[in-house]
Amino acid sequence: MRKNSTAQREMPLGRLRNIMENRRKISSLIPYRVRDNKIFVYLQKRAKDAKGLPDLFGFFGGGVEGNENPEETLRREIKEELDFVLESFVHFKKYEFNDSIQDTFFLEVEDDFDEKIKVLEGEYGKWLSEQEVLSESKFVEDDRVVLKEFYGFLRAQK
Numbered sequence: 001m002r003k004n005s006t007a008q009r010e011m012p013l014g015r016l017r018n019i020m021e022n023r024r025k026i027s028s029l030i031p032y033r034v035r036d037n038k039i040f041v042y043l044q045k046r047a048k049d050a051k052g053l054p055d056l057f058g059f060f061g062g063g064v065e066g067n068e069n070p071e072e073t074l075r076r077e078i079k080e081e082l083d084f085v086l087e088s089f090v091h092f093k094k095y096e097f098n099d100s101i102q103d104t105f106f107l108e109v110e111d112d113f114d115e116k117i118k119v120l121e122g123e124y125g126k127w128l129s130e131q132e133v134l135s136e137s138k139f140v141e142d143d144r145v146v147l148k149e150f151y152g153f154l155r156a157q158k
Contacts, residue, residue, distance in 0.1 A: 023101050027074035028061035028143070029089065030106040030150060031113060039130050039154055041147065042113065044081070044122040057128065058140035059104070060121075070094075070103035081121040092150060097142045104146050 031042040048055045062077040064070070075086050089107040096102075119125045128136065133147050 023096075023099055025064040025070075025073075025101045025103075026062060027064070027070045027077060027103045027105065028059035028146075029074060029078055029086070030059065030092065030104065030147070031109045032106060032150075032154075033109055033111070033113070033127075034154075039151055040127045041133065041150075042109070042125055042127055043133075043143075044119070045124050045126060046122045048123075050122070053140050056138050056140050057126070057133075057136055058143045059146075060125070071105075074103070074105055081119070082125070083118040083120055084116060092153070093146070095142070095146060100142070102142065102146070104150075106150065 033040050042060075043057045044060050046053055046056050046058060060078060060081045061074060062081070064073045065076070068076070070091075074089070078084050078086050086107070089105045092104045092106050094101065094103050114125075117125070130147075130151050133139065133144060
């Protein structure tokens with residue numbers, strides 16, 4: 001007689017609760033611009049030797065420190081990673097992924113955004129079109145999920 005394989009794989013509720021409560025809390029920014037009716041987002045190419053998610057494209061931003069709220073985290077991280085002081089930005093959505101809780105913010109930027117920043121973390125920053133985001137093989141999958149929804153949100157605003 002075969003044993004119930006599902007029962008063998010079930011995780012104890014207490015362990016599952018502990019994992020869910022200890023997910024990393026992060027804040028991320030989507031700088032974007034629209035050119036010729038195409039949406040471009042500015043993303044980080046993470047370093048090949050990065051501790052987490054090496055050699056992938058993803059958002060600028062990072063983890064909460066101490067008692068920071070998501071907005072404080074975002075301001076600190078963007079200053080650290082882009083040497084850019086965020087003055088205004090909009091909260092897009094909070095996502096709950098398996099290993100993180102991500103507050104995502106967006107900012108429509110001007111053509112001179114590249115001149116106002118200095119990439120201090122990762123290999124470089126790059127403008128990517130929607131098609132490039134969807135087809136790029138080296139991409140943080142959680143961020144791709146967010147961007148698919150973000151593109152729909154922007155199109156609905158027109």
